[in-house]
Amino acid sequence: MSSSDFDLYRLSEEHDLLRESVRSLAETKIAPHAAEVDEESRFPQEARDALTANDLHAVHVPEAYGGAGADAISTVIVIEEIARVCASSSLIPAVNKLGSLPVELSGSEELKRKYLGPLAKGDAMFSYCLSEPDAGSDAAGMKTRAVRDGDSWVLNGVKRWITNAGISEFYTVMAVTDPEKRSKGISAFVVEKDDPGLSFGAPEKKLGIKGSPTREVYFDNVRIPADRMIGEEGTGFATAMRTLDHTRVTIAAQALGIAQGALDYARGYVQERKQFGKPIGDFQGVQFMLADMAMKLEAARQLTYAAAARSERVSGGATKEDLTFFGAAAKCYASDVAMEITTDAVQLLGGYGYTRDYPVERMMRDAKITQIYEGTNQVQRIVMARNLP
Protein backbone atom coordinates (compact mmCIF):
# COMPACT_ATOMS: atom_id res chain seq x y z
CA MET A 1 0.00 0.00 0.00
CA SER A 2 1.34 3.45 -0.82
CA SER A 3 0.89 6.43 1.49
CA SER A 4 -1.57 7.96 -1.03
CA ASP A 5 -3.90 4.99 -0.38
CA PHE A 6 -4.27 6.26 3.16
CA ASP A 7 -5.02 9.77 1.89
CA LEU A 8 -8.10 8.41 0.13
CA TYR A 9 -10.11 8.83 3.28
CA ARG A 10 -9.13 12.35 4.17
CA LEU A 11 -9.60 15.57 2.27
CA SER A 12 -6.70 17.50 0.77
CA GLU A 13 -5.24 20.57 2.44
CA GLU A 14 -6.86 22.71 -0.28
CA HIS A 15 -10.26 21.30 0.57
CA ASP A 16 -9.68 21.99 4.28
CA LEU A 17 -8.67 25.59 3.48
CA LEU A 18 -11.75 26.04 1.29
CA ARG A 19 -13.93 24.86 4.19
CA GLU A 20 -12.28 27.30 6.55
CA SER A 21 -12.82 30.27 4.23
CA VAL A 22 -16.45 29.39 3.36
CA ARG A 23 -17.21 28.83 7.04
CA SER A 24 -15.87 32.24 7.93
CA LEU A 25 -17.87 33.93 5.14
CA ALA A 26 -21.02 31.99 6.07
CA GLU A 27 -20.74 32.92 9.74
CA THR A 28 -20.13 36.61 9.11
CA LYS A 29 -22.32 37.35 6.07
CA ILE A 30 -25.06 34.69 5.94
CA ALA A 31 -25.74 33.46 9.49
CA PRO A 32 -26.79 36.90 10.85
CA HIS A 33 -29.77 36.97 8.43
CA ALA A 34 -30.84 33.30 8.61
CA ALA A 35 -33.52 33.63 11.30
CA GLU A 36 -35.05 36.72 9.68
CA VAL A 37 -35.02 35.14 6.20
CA ASP A 38 -36.96 32.20 7.67
CA GLU A 39 -39.32 34.34 9.75
CA GLU A 40 -40.16 36.65 6.82
CA SER A 41 -40.00 33.95 4.12
CA ARG A 42 -37.84 36.25 2.03
CA PHE A 43 -35.12 35.54 -0.51
CA PRO A 44 -31.66 35.71 1.13
CA GLN A 45 -30.33 38.54 -1.02
CA GLU A 46 -27.45 39.21 1.41
CA ALA A 47 -26.32 35.62 0.90
CA ARG A 48 -26.58 35.90 -2.88
CA ASP A 49 -24.52 39.11 -2.83
CA ALA A 50 -21.85 37.67 -0.51
CA LEU A 51 -21.63 34.40 -2.48
CA THR A 52 -21.38 36.21 -5.82
CA ALA A 53 -18.75 38.65 -4.50
CA ASN A 54 -16.65 35.65 -3.40
CA ASP A 55 -17.29 33.54 -6.50
CA LEU A 56 -19.16 30.88 -4.51
CA HIS A 57 -22.61 31.15 -6.15
CA ALA A 58 -21.98 28.57 -8.90
CA VAL A 59 -18.57 27.08 -8.17
CA HIS A 60 -19.10 24.05 -10.41
CA VAL A 61 -19.00 26.01 -13.71
CA PRO A 62 -15.85 24.98 -15.64
CA GLU A 63 -13.06 27.51 -16.10
CA ALA A 64 -13.53 27.32 -19.88
CA TYR A 65 -16.85 29.14 -19.41
CA GLY A 66 -15.54 31.68 -16.91
CA GLY A 67 -16.34 29.67 -13.77
CA ALA A 68 -14.28 28.65 -10.74
CA GLY A 69 -14.10 25.07 -12.06
CA ALA A 70 -14.51 23.57 -8.59
CA ASP A 71 -14.43 19.78 -8.33
CA ALA A 72 -17.43 17.88 -6.96
CA ILE A 73 -15.98 17.60 -3.43
CA SER A 74 -15.29 21.35 -3.31
CA THR A 75 -18.87 21.99 -4.42
CA VAL A 76 -20.07 19.73 -1.59
CA ILE A 77 -17.94 21.61 0.94
CA VAL A 78 -19.30 24.99 -0.20
CA ILE A 79 -22.93 23.81 0.05
CA GLU A 80 -22.30 22.06 3.38
CA GLU A 81 -20.82 25.16 4.98
CA ILE A 82 -23.58 27.48 3.76
CA ALA A 83 -26.30 25.01 4.85
CA ARG A 84 -24.69 24.80 8.30
CA VAL A 85 -25.90 28.36 8.92
CA CYS A 86 -28.78 28.80 6.43
CA ALA A 87 -30.29 25.97 4.38
CA SER A 88 -32.26 28.38 2.16
CA SER A 89 -29.05 30.15 1.11
CA SER A 90 -27.36 26.85 0.26
CA LEU A 91 -29.94 26.39 -2.49
CA ILE A 92 -28.27 29.22 -4.44
CA PRO A 93 -25.15 27.23 -5.42
CA ALA A 94 -27.04 23.90 -5.29
CA VAL A 95 -29.83 24.86 -7.69
CA ASN A 96 -27.48 26.81 -9.94
CA LYS A 97 -25.75 23.46 -10.43
CA LEU A 98 -29.03 21.54 -10.82
CA GLY A 99 -30.40 23.97 -13.40
CA SER A 100 -27.24 24.32 -15.48
CA LEU A 101 -25.85 20.79 -15.37
CA PRO A 102 -28.11 19.58 -18.23
CA VAL A 103 -26.49 22.25 -20.44
CA GLU A 104 -23.03 21.27 -19.22
CA LEU A 105 -23.65 17.54 -19.70
CA SER A 106 -25.58 17.53 -22.99
CA GLY A 107 -25.73 21.03 -24.47
CA SER A 108 -24.02 22.29 -27.63
CA GLU A 109 -20.87 24.38 -27.31
CA GLU A 110 -22.95 27.38 -28.35
CA LEU A 111 -25.48 26.83 -25.54
CA LYS A 112 -22.71 26.35 -22.99
CA ARG A 113 -21.06 29.63 -23.97
CA LYS A 114 -24.33 31.52 -24.02
CA TYR A 115 -25.70 30.31 -20.67
CA LEU A 116 -22.82 29.21 -18.46
CA GLY A 117 -20.92 32.51 -18.83
CA PRO A 118 -23.60 34.77 -17.28
CA LEU A 119 -24.17 32.13 -14.57
CA ALA A 120 -20.47 32.09 -13.70
CA LYS A 121 -20.36 35.88 -13.56
CA GLY A 122 -23.30 36.01 -11.18
CA ASP A 123 -25.49 37.91 -13.64
CA ALA A 124 -28.01 35.05 -13.83
CA MET A 125 -29.28 32.11 -11.79
CA PHE A 126 -30.55 28.79 -13.23
CA SER A 127 -33.61 26.73 -12.28
CA TYR A 128 -34.57 23.14 -13.15
CA CYS A 129 -38.12 22.39 -14.30
CA LEU A 130 -38.96 18.69 -14.19
CA SER A 131 -41.86 18.23 -11.71
CA GLU A 132 -45.50 18.95 -12.51
CA PRO A 133 -48.71 18.95 -10.45
CA ASP A 134 -49.48 15.36 -11.56
CA ALA A 135 -45.94 14.14 -12.25
CA GLY A 136 -43.63 14.05 -9.20
CA SER A 137 -42.09 10.65 -8.42
CA ASP A 138 -43.35 9.54 -11.84
CA ALA A 139 -41.63 12.42 -13.62
CA ALA A 140 -41.85 10.69 -17.01
CA GLY A 141 -45.63 11.10 -16.77
CA MET A 142 -45.25 14.84 -17.47
CA LYS A 143 -47.73 16.67 -19.72
CA THR A 144 -45.88 19.88 -20.68
CA ARG A 145 -45.67 19.83 -24.48
CA ALA A 146 -43.15 21.24 -26.93
CA VAL A 147 -44.28 21.31 -30.56
CA ARG A 148 -41.99 22.11 -33.47
CA ASP A 149 -43.07 25.03 -35.66
CA GLY A 150 -40.54 25.94 -38.37
CA ASP A 151 -37.34 27.12 -36.68
CA SER A 152 -38.99 27.27 -33.25
CA TRP A 153 -40.40 25.09 -30.51
CA VAL A 154 -43.63 26.19 -28.83
CA LEU A 155 -44.08 25.15 -25.17
CA ASN A 156 -47.35 24.81 -23.27
CA GLY A 157 -47.96 23.44 -19.78
CA VAL A 158 -47.30 23.85 -16.06
CA LYS A 159 -44.26 22.97 -13.95
CA ARG A 160 -44.62 22.81 -10.17
CA TRP A 161 -42.33 23.24 -7.15
CA ILE A 162 -39.65 25.07 -9.08
CA THR A 163 -36.92 26.34 -6.77
CA ASN A 164 -35.83 29.94 -7.33
CA ALA A 165 -38.51 30.41 -10.02
CA GLY A 166 -39.10 34.09 -10.69
CA ILE A 167 -35.57 34.94 -9.56
CA SER A 168 -33.62 32.81 -12.02
CA GLU A 169 -32.97 34.22 -15.49
CA PHE A 170 -32.61 30.76 -17.06
CA TYR A 171 -34.74 27.59 -16.85
CA THR A 172 -33.93 24.09 -18.01
CA VAL A 173 -37.31 22.70 -18.98
CA MET A 174 -38.17 19.08 -19.74
CA ALA A 175 -41.14 18.76 -22.13
CA VAL A 176 -42.84 16.06 -24.21
CA THR A 177 -41.90 16.21 -27.89
CA ASP A 178 -43.30 12.76 -28.79
CA PRO A 179 -46.17 11.56 -26.56
CA GLU A 180 -46.00 8.02 -28.00
CA LYS A 181 -42.55 7.36 -26.59
CA ARG A 182 -42.97 8.26 -22.88
CA SER A 183 -39.49 8.94 -21.36
CA LYS A 184 -37.81 8.68 -24.80
CA GLY A 185 -40.22 11.29 -26.13
CA ILE A 186 -39.07 13.96 -23.66
CA SER A 187 -36.63 16.71 -24.68
CA ALA A 188 -34.84 19.42 -22.69
CA PHE A 189 -34.78 23.15 -23.52
CA VAL A 190 -33.42 26.39 -22.11
CA VAL A 191 -36.17 28.96 -21.53
CA GLU A 192 -35.36 32.52 -20.50
CA LYS A 193 -37.29 34.51 -17.93
CA ASP A 194 -38.18 37.18 -20.50
CA ASP A 195 -39.49 34.78 -23.14
CA PRO A 196 -43.06 35.90 -23.94
CA GLY A 197 -45.69 33.56 -22.48
CA LEU A 198 -43.63 32.53 -19.43
CA SER A 199 -45.09 33.42 -16.02
CA PHE A 200 -44.90 32.36 -12.37
CA GLY A 201 -47.32 31.44 -9.58
CA ALA A 202 -47.33 32.76 -6.01
CA PRO A 203 -44.59 31.40 -3.71
CA GLU A 204 -45.62 28.20 -1.90
CA LYS A 205 -46.10 28.55 1.87
CA LYS A 206 -43.70 25.92 3.16
CA LEU A 207 -42.67 24.17 6.39
CA GLY A 208 -38.99 24.98 5.90
CA ILE A 209 -36.40 26.44 3.51
CA LYS A 210 -38.70 29.44 3.62
CA GLY A 211 -36.09 31.75 2.12
CA SER A 212 -35.98 29.69 -1.04
CA PRO A 213 -38.84 30.68 -3.35
CA THR A 214 -40.77 27.71 -4.77
CA ARG A 215 -43.29 28.58 -7.48
CA GLU A 216 -45.26 27.13 -10.34
CA VAL A 217 -44.02 28.04 -13.81
CA TYR A 218 -46.59 28.51 -16.59
CA PHE A 219 -45.87 28.11 -20.30
CA ASP A 220 -48.47 29.75 -22.51
CA ASN A 221 -47.35 29.37 -26.14
CA VAL A 222 -43.74 30.10 -25.20
CA ARG A 223 -41.92 30.22 -28.54
CA ILE A 224 -38.16 29.61 -28.43
CA PRO A 225 -35.56 29.15 -31.20
CA ALA A 226 -34.87 25.51 -32.15
CA ASP A 227 -31.22 25.80 -31.09
CA ARG A 228 -32.30 26.14 -27.46
CA MET A 229 -32.88 22.38 -27.34
CA ILE A 230 -30.33 20.73 -25.02
CA GLY A 231 -28.84 17.72 -26.83
CA GLU A 232 -30.81 15.65 -29.32
CA GLU A 233 -34.59 15.41 -29.47
CA GLY A 234 -35.82 12.64 -27.15
CA THR A 235 -32.77 12.70 -24.84
CA GLY A 236 -34.17 15.19 -22.29
CA PHE A 237 -35.31 12.66 -19.72
CA ALA A 238 -32.00 10.81 -19.80
CA THR A 239 -30.19 14.15 -19.34
CA ALA A 240 -32.52 15.04 -16.45
CA MET A 241 -31.75 11.72 -14.71
CA ARG A 242 -27.99 11.97 -15.35
CA THR A 243 -28.12 15.43 -13.81
CA LEU A 244 -29.80 14.07 -10.67
CA ASP A 245 -27.08 11.41 -10.30
CA HIS A 246 -24.67 14.29 -9.71
CA THR A 247 -26.86 16.74 -7.87
CA ARG A 248 -28.26 14.28 -5.32
CA VAL A 249 -24.75 14.50 -3.91
CA THR A 250 -25.32 18.23 -3.38
CA ILE A 251 -28.57 17.55 -1.51
CA ALA A 252 -26.63 15.13 0.69
CA ALA A 253 -24.20 18.03 1.28
CA GLN A 254 -27.06 20.30 2.26
CA ALA A 255 -28.33 17.66 4.71
CA LEU A 256 -24.85 17.30 6.24
CA GLY A 257 -24.57 21.05 6.70
CA ILE A 258 -27.98 21.38 8.37
CA ALA A 259 -27.15 18.46 10.69
CA GLN A 260 -23.72 19.88 11.53
CA GLY A 261 -25.28 23.24 12.40
CA ALA A 262 -27.76 21.56 14.76
CA LEU A 263 -25.11 19.36 16.37
CA ASP A 264 -22.75 22.31 16.90
CA TYR A 265 -25.51 24.35 18.49
CA ALA A 266 -26.68 21.53 20.80
CA ARG A 267 -23.13 20.76 21.83
CA GLY A 268 -22.57 24.32 22.99
CA TYR A 269 -25.95 24.49 24.69
CA VAL A 270 -25.49 21.42 26.91
CA GLN A 271 -22.32 22.92 28.35
CA GLU A 272 -24.20 26.06 29.43
CA ARG A 273 -27.57 24.74 30.55
CA LYS A 274 -27.59 23.59 34.16
CA GLN A 275 -30.08 21.22 35.82
CA PHE A 276 -29.65 19.22 39.04
CA GLY A 277 -26.76 21.55 39.89
CA LYS A 278 -24.55 20.78 36.88
CA PRO A 279 -24.35 21.26 33.13
CA ILE A 280 -26.71 18.81 31.39
CA GLY A 281 -23.73 17.84 29.22
CA ASP A 282 -22.29 16.08 32.29
CA PHE A 283 -25.07 13.48 32.18
CA GLN A 284 -24.16 10.32 30.33
CA GLY A 285 -27.64 10.12 28.80
CA VAL A 286 -26.97 13.45 27.07
CA GLN A 287 -23.40 12.53 26.12
CA PHE A 288 -24.60 9.32 24.45
CA MET A 289 -27.08 11.28 22.35
CA LEU A 290 -24.31 13.61 21.15
CA ALA A 291 -22.02 10.65 20.44
CA ASP A 292 -24.70 8.98 18.29
CA MET A 293 -25.39 12.24 16.44
CA ALA A 294 -21.70 12.77 15.66
CA MET A 295 -21.22 9.12 14.64
CA LYS A 296 -24.14 9.14 12.19
CA LEU A 297 -23.12 12.50 10.77
CA GLU A 298 -19.57 11.34 10.10
CA ALA A 299 -20.81 8.13 8.42
CA ALA A 300 -23.11 10.23 6.20
CA ARG A 301 -20.25 12.61 5.41
CA GLN A 302 -17.92 9.78 4.32
CA LEU A 303 -20.63 8.30 2.06
CA THR A 304 -21.28 11.75 0.57
CA TYR A 305 -17.60 12.35 -0.19
CA ALA A 306 -17.34 8.87 -1.72
CA ALA A 307 -20.31 9.78 -3.95
CA ALA A 308 -18.74 13.16 -4.79
CA ALA A 309 -15.52 11.45 -5.85
CA ARG A 310 -17.56 9.31 -8.26
CA SER A 311 -19.41 12.38 -9.52
CA GLU A 312 -16.04 14.00 -10.26
CA ARG A 313 -14.68 10.95 -12.08
CA VAL A 314 -17.80 10.70 -14.25
CA SER A 315 -17.62 14.45 -15.10
CA GLY A 316 -14.02 13.90 -16.11
CA GLY A 317 -15.21 11.59 -18.89
CA ALA A 318 -14.98 8.23 -17.11
CA THR A 319 -17.78 5.72 -17.53
CA LYS A 320 -20.85 5.95 -15.34
CA GLU A 321 -19.30 3.69 -12.67
CA ASP A 322 -21.64 3.32 -9.71
CA LEU A 323 -22.51 7.01 -9.38
CA THR A 324 -26.26 6.31 -9.70
CA PHE A 325 -26.18 4.07 -6.63
CA PHE A 326 -23.83 6.28 -4.65
CA GLY A 327 -25.67 9.52 -5.43
CA ALA A 328 -29.00 8.01 -4.32
CA ALA A 329 -27.45 6.35 -1.25
CA ALA A 330 -25.69 9.54 -0.11
CA LYS A 331 -28.83 11.67 -0.54
CA CYS A 332 -31.07 9.13 1.18
CA TYR A 333 -28.75 8.36 4.09
CA ALA A 334 -27.57 11.92 4.75
CA SER A 335 -31.11 13.29 4.68
CA ASP A 336 -32.46 10.59 7.03
CA VAL A 337 -29.53 11.28 9.37
CA ALA A 338 -30.14 15.06 9.17
CA MET A 339 -33.76 14.53 10.19
CA GLU A 340 -32.70 12.41 13.18
CA ILE A 341 -29.91 14.76 14.27
CA THR A 342 -31.98 17.94 14.04
CA THR A 343 -34.83 16.26 15.94
CA ASP A 344 -32.38 15.18 18.65
CA ALA A 345 -30.94 18.71 18.79
CA VAL A 346 -34.43 20.07 19.54
CA GLN A 347 -34.72 17.38 22.23
CA LEU A 348 -31.42 18.40 23.83
CA LEU A 349 -32.61 22.00 24.14
CA GLY A 350 -35.83 20.86 25.83
CA GLY A 351 -38.64 23.43 25.74
CA TYR A 352 -36.26 26.10 24.45
CA GLY A 353 -35.53 23.98 21.40
CA TYR A 354 -39.21 24.11 20.50
CA THR A 355 -39.20 27.89 20.18
CA ARG A 356 -38.04 30.25 17.46
CA ASP A 357 -35.69 31.93 19.91
CA TYR A 358 -33.22 29.15 19.12
CA PRO A 359 -32.15 27.98 15.65
CA VAL A 360 -32.60 24.22 16.02
CA GLU A 361 -36.36 24.12 15.26
CA ARG A 362 -35.63 25.93 11.96
CA MET A 363 -32.93 23.37 11.21
CA MET A 364 -35.38 20.53 11.93
CA ARG A 365 -37.97 22.07 9.57
CA ASP A 366 -35.30 22.68 6.93
CA ALA A 367 -33.94 19.12 7.19
CA LYS A 368 -37.31 17.63 6.22
CA ILE A 369 -37.14 18.80 2.59
CA THR A 370 -33.90 16.90 2.00
CA GLN A 371 -35.89 13.65 2.37
CA ILE A 372 -38.36 14.81 -0.28
CA TYR A 373 -36.82 16.70 -3.19
CA GLU A 374 -34.67 15.44 -6.04
CA GLY A 375 -36.70 12.27 -5.55
CA THR A 376 -38.21 11.18 -2.24
CA ASN A 377 -36.23 8.73 -0.13
CA GLN A 378 -38.62 5.98 -1.24
CA VAL A 379 -37.65 6.79 -4.82
CA GLN A 380 -33.94 6.76 -3.86
CA ARG A 381 -34.44 3.24 -2.54
CA ILE A 382 -36.01 2.21 -5.86
CA VAL A 383 -33.00 3.73 -7.68
CA MET A 384 -30.54 1.95 -5.36
CA ALA A 385 -32.31 -1.40 -5.69
CA ARG A 386 -32.07 -1.14 -9.50
CA ASN A 387 -28.39 -0.18 -9.38
CA LEU A 388 -26.88 -2.29 -6.61
CA PRO A 389 -23.07 -2.02 -6.76
Ligand SMILES: Cc1cc2nc3c(=O)[nH]c(=O)nc-3n(C[C@H](O)[C@H](O)[C@H](O)COP(=O)(O)OP(=O)(O)OC[C@H]3O[C@@H](n4cnc5c(N)ncnc54)[C@H](O)[C@@H]3O)c2cc1C
Ligand atom coordinates in the same frame (compact mmCIF):
# COMPACT_ATOMS: atom_id res chain seq x y z
C1 LIG B 1 -39.60 22.87 -1.65
C2 LIG B 1 -39.54 22.04 -2.87
C3 LIG B 1 -38.66 22.38 -3.89
C4 LIG B 1 -38.62 21.63 -5.07
N1 LIG B 1 -37.80 22.03 -6.10
C5 LIG B 1 -37.93 21.43 -7.32
C6 LIG B 1 -37.26 21.96 -8.47
O1 LIG B 1 -36.53 22.94 -8.39
N2 LIG B 1 -37.48 21.36 -9.68
C7 LIG B 1 -38.28 20.27 -9.81
O2 LIG B 1 -38.42 19.79 -10.94
N3 LIG B 1 -38.93 19.74 -8.73
C8 LIG B 1 -38.77 20.29 -7.50
N4 LIG B 1 -39.44 19.78 -6.39
C9 LIG B 1 -40.33 18.63 -6.59
C10 LIG B 1 -39.89 17.37 -5.84
O3 LIG B 1 -38.81 16.78 -6.49
C11 LIG B 1 -41.13 16.45 -5.76
O4 LIG B 1 -41.99 17.04 -4.80
C12 LIG B 1 -40.77 15.04 -5.36
O5 LIG B 1 -40.07 14.40 -6.40
C13 LIG B 1 -42.01 14.20 -4.99
O6 LIG B 1 -43.02 14.35 -5.93
P1 LIG B 1 -44.52 14.65 -5.42
O7 LIG B 1 -44.43 15.84 -4.53
O8 LIG B 1 -45.43 14.74 -6.61
O9 LIG B 1 -44.91 13.42 -4.52
P2 LIG B 1 -45.56 12.03 -5.01
O10 LIG B 1 -44.80 11.50 -6.17
O11 LIG B 1 -47.03 12.21 -5.15
O12 LIG B 1 -45.27 11.11 -3.75
C14 LIG B 1 -46.11 11.07 -2.59
C15 LIG B 1 -45.61 9.93 -1.69
O13 LIG B 1 -45.73 8.67 -2.41
C16 LIG B 1 -44.49 8.00 -2.38
N5 LIG B 1 -44.31 7.23 -3.61
C17 LIG B 1 -44.58 7.63 -4.89
N6 LIG B 1 -44.28 6.62 -5.75
C18 LIG B 1 -43.81 5.61 -5.01
C19 LIG B 1 -43.34 4.29 -5.31
N7 LIG B 1 -43.25 3.84 -6.57
N8 LIG B 1 -42.97 3.48 -4.29
C20 LIG B 1 -43.02 3.92 -3.00
N9 LIG B 1 -43.45 5.16 -2.65
C21 LIG B 1 -43.83 5.98 -3.65
C22 LIG B 1 -43.43 9.11 -2.27
O14 LIG B 1 -42.21 8.62 -1.78
C23 LIG B 1 -44.14 10.06 -1.31
O15 LIG B 1 -43.92 9.62 0.00
C24 LIG B 1 -39.45 20.49 -5.20
C25 LIG B 1 -40.33 20.15 -4.15
C26 LIG B 1 -40.40 20.91 -3.02
C27 LIG B 1 -41.38 20.55 -1.94
